[in-house]
Amino acid sequence: MRKNEEWVVLSGALSKWGGKFQIDMAVEEMAELIKALMKYMRKINGSSRYDVVEEIVDVEIMIDQLKLIFVDNGVGHEHYSNVRDRKMERLKEMVGNHIFKVQQMENKNEAK
Numbered sequence: 778m779r780k781n782e783e784w785v786v787l788s789g790a791l792s793k794w795g796g797k798f799q800i801d802m803a804v805e806e807m808a809e810l811i812k813a814l815m816k817y818m819r820k821i822n823g824s825s826r827y828d829v830v831e832e833i834v835d836v837e838i839m840i841d842q843l844k845l846i847f848v849d850n851g852v853g854h855e856h857y858s859n860v861r862d863r864k865m866e867r868l869k870e871m872v873g874n875h876i877f878k879v880q881q882m883e884n885k886n887e888a889k
């Protein structure tokens with residue numbers, strides 16, 4: 778599905794069920810992802826990467842709706858981008874010289 782069509786569907790979901798209900802759904806989906814990850818790590822009931830991916834996608838869809846509520850109709854994209862940049866820079870510092878190692882691996886792959 779194209780991004781524009783996705784936006785229409787996500788906005789339609791918010792219009793149909795309302796923001797408060799979709800926030801509840803987001804919490805529920807995040808709990809399902811936590812449960813799938815716990816089952817995967819403990820290898821319970823043959824839980825697989827496919828089960829985890831199902832829950833990742835559910836959470837992503839809910840995150841997209843949370844962004845419509847809290848970013849698009851909330852604090853705005855500039856604030857969101859500033860927060861994301863700040864947190865990514867912090868992660869970059871924490872990752873440290875491992876970034877250099879990944880870049881070296883990429884360069885080797887490109888040379889092949």
Ligand SMILES: [Mg+2]
Binds near residue numbers: 806809810832835
């Ligand atoms: Mg789910």
